[in-house]
Structures are given as structure tokens and as C-alpha cells.
Amino acid sequence: MTLQKWRFVKAAEVAAAKAEGRYSEGVSDIHGSSIRLARPPELLWDDGAAAAAGGAGATAVQTWVNSLHVDRGISFEDAARRLSHESFPGCSSGFRRSRRPMFGSYLVLLALQKPGQKNMFTVIRPNTGESFFDMDRSDLEAKYTRVTPETAQQDWTEIYHNSLTSCMHGAACANKPNCQAGRRLAEVTILSGQLCVCGV
Numbered sequence: 001m002t003l004q005k006w007r008f009v010k011a012a013e014v015a016a017a018k019a020e021g022r023y024s025e026g027v028s029d030i031h032g033s034s035i036r037l038a039r040p041p042e043l044l045w046d047d048g049a050a051a052a053a054g055g056a057g058a059t060a061v062q063t064w065v066n067s068l069h070v071d072r073g074i075s076f077e078d079a080a081r082r083l084s085h086e087s088f089p090g091c092s093s094g095f096r097r098s099r100r101p102m103f104g105s106y107l108v109l110l111a112l113q114k115p116g117q118k119n120m121f122t123v124i125r126p127n128t129g130e131s132f133f134d135m136d137r138s139d140l141e142a143k144y145t146r147v148t149p150e151t152a153q154q155d156w157t158e159i160y161h162n163s164l165t166s167c168m169h170g171a172a173c174a175n176k177p178n179c180q181a182g183r184r185l186a187e188v189t190i191l192s193g194q195l196c197v198c199g200v
Contacts, residue, residue: 007065019068030188031070031072032129033071033075036069041066043063043064044191045061047062053132061194065191066188066189067188068183068188071164073164074124075160076156083110088115092137094110094147095157096108096144097145098154101144103169105158107155121135126157126163127160127168128182156164166183168181
């Protein structure tokens with residue numbers, strides 16, 4: 001009886017989520033300027049026997065593997081647009097360049113001061129886009145120096161284009177064909193369908 005109640009409650013929650021447009025909310029955790037299928041979905045598991053044994057109204061239980069290509073990068077033009085839209089009077093937002101080169105070149109980023117927070121910044125990089133984590137002013141100033149948009153543009157554009165197919169380590173990377181560190185294009189795998197089979 002408890003399992004039937006759970007199924008009823010779960011079905012009601014899914015129906016409500018579909019009605020409110022929240023049903024595919026799990027995919028919203030994937031951020032990128034472009035998200036597309038890398039290949040057609042693959043059937044991982046199919047229990048057609050569940051439908052055959054379940055009687056009227058029972059459906060086959062299937063789990064699918066969906067592979068996506070996610071382009072996480074942000075062009076200089078889009079970064080400059082965000083700086084223009086999200087700056088406010090007296091803020092410290094702007095482009096920054098690393099104080100020291102890493103792997104043979106300088107890194108650049110866009111730091112956007114969070115409204116109402118003097119010392120916290122949203123960080124956007126050309127190769128990986130907006131960071132999930134904010135950066136404190138002291139860390140930002142210790143590692144990066146402010147530069148004009150004109151100064152940042154060349155480095156930004158170079159990193160943006162090179163990171164589509166190469167990792168951030170450059171030509172000296174020992175694991176070059178498989179290294180994903182700092183690449184713009186990431187492959188993400190999502191399972192869909194029924195992931196938990198509960199028998200009665």
C-alpha cells in the first residue's frame with residue numbers, strides 16, 4: 001500500500017511540474033552559449049517485460065543515455081555587452097589580466113561586482129563562461145590587474161578561439177588529446193527515462 005501511495009504522489013508531482021513548466025528543470029544546471037546533441041540518444045536499458053506483465057495501462061521501462069556538446073565560452077563582444085549592462089555607478093567591474101603568465105600566456109577575465117556587495121565579483125572567462133563561484137576582491141586583486149577593454153580584447157579573442165579544440169595547458173600538455181581542462185567544448189551525459197524501478 002505504501003508503494004502505491006508513493007507512485008500516486010510522484011505522478012501528481014510530475015503532472016504539476018509539467019503544468020508549471022518545471023518538468024525539465026534538471027537540465028537548467030547545464031550552462032553554455034550553445035547546447036546540442038552530440039549523437040542520437042542511446043537506449044541503455046529496456047524492460048519490455050514490465051509492460052507485458054503489468055497488464056492494461058503498463059508501459060515499458062526504458063532508460064536513455066543523452067550525450068550533449070556544451071560550448072561554455074563567451075565571445076568578447078558578449079562579455080563587453082554584459083559589462084555595459086551590468087555596471088553601475090561606483091562599481092569596480094571590468095576586464096582583468098593575470099599578473100603572471102600561465103602555460104605561456106596571460107589569462108583574462110571579466111569581473112562583475114555584485115550589486116550591494118562591495119567585495120564580491122561574478123567571474124566570466126572566455127573559455128568557460130560564467131563561473132559557478134564568486135571571487136572575493138582580495139583574491140581578484142592579488143591574481144589580476146585591471147585592463148582596458150581594448151587591452152583585453154586580443155587576449156580574450158585568442159583564448160576564446162584556441163580553447164574550442166585545445167586545453168588550457170597549450171602545446172606542452174602531456175595528455176593533449178584527452179585533456180579537457182579549460183576547453184570551451186565539453187561533452188555532458190544525461191540519463192533520462194525511468195531511472196529507478198520499483199516493483200509492487
